[in-house]
Amino acid sequence: MDYLGNKELLNLHKTGFLSSRKCPASVVLKSYEWAKAQRQQGNCIVCGNHSTIEKDVFEILLKGSQPLILVLARHMKSRWDENITTALNQNRLLIISPFPENVKRITRETAYCRNLEIIKMCDCLTVGYVSPGGQLAKLLEKKNFSYL
Numbered sequence: 001m002d003y004l005g006n007k008e009l010l011n012l013h014k015t016g017f018l019s020s021r022k023c024p025a026s027v028v029l030k031s032y033e034w035a036k037a038q039r040q041q042g043n044c045i046v047c048g049n050h051s052t053i054e055k056d057v058f059e060i061l062l063k064g065s066q067p068l069i070l071v072l073a074r075h076m077k078s079r080w081d082e083n084i085t086t087a088l089n090q091n092r093l094l095i096i097s098p099f100p101e102n103v104k105r106i107t108r109e110t111a112y113c114r115n116l117e118i119i120k121m122c123d124c125l126t127v128g129y130v131s132p133g134g135q136l137a138k139l140l141e142k143k144n145f146s147y148l
Contacts, residue, residue: 002076005087005094009067012044016118019128020136021051031057031128039064046118048073050106053128062087069121072097073106073114108135115139 015038019031035057038045044067049058061068062083070084076097080088087093098117103110112135119125119139130137 002097003094004076006067006091007094009044009069009092009094010121012067014044014046014069014122014124016122016125017045017047017054017057017128018115018118018125018136018140019051019053019057020131020134021053022131023053023129027129028053028056032060034126034128035060039066042066044069046071046122048111048114048118050111050114057128059083062093065090065092067092067094069094069096071114071118071121072099073110075099075101075103111135112139 017031017035019027023031031053035045039061042065045061046069047058047061048054048071050073058068058070068087070093072095074097076095084093084095088095096117098113099110115136116139127136127140130140
């Protein structure tokens with residue numbers, strides 16, 4: 001695993017956020033509200049940044065001041081957006097890549113592995129939406145989590 005940022009965040013109580021790529025509009029709105037509440041409460045959230053809903057939730061959280069862990073579905077990037085660099089400089093962000101250097105593209109398999117890593121490292125899990133029969137549904141079959 002490669003790490004960039006504050007590894008001390010791993011010692012905090014962590015809530016993971018996962019959601020299937022396609023989800024109803026009502027779930028999208030609930031996810032946004034959930035992210036805003038987590039930001040206000042200062043909770044450490046672990047999420048990805050691949051699907052549209054994950055990107056949106058991550059961006060909402062990034063605007064706050066709470067700790068945040070981003071788990072990638074590929075190897076570490078060499079350049080980051082300014083808002084990510086700012087959070088790294090504030091010691092409130094940790095970026096993790098569980099993949100070797102040669103994994104430059106996100107695939108269905110790397111997304112699955114990333115989601116598994118998020119589940120393993122979190123104390124609790126919140127799920128926006130699970131598409132019936134999808135990869136996330138299979139991964140979560142025997143896990144305890146809360147729906148939005």
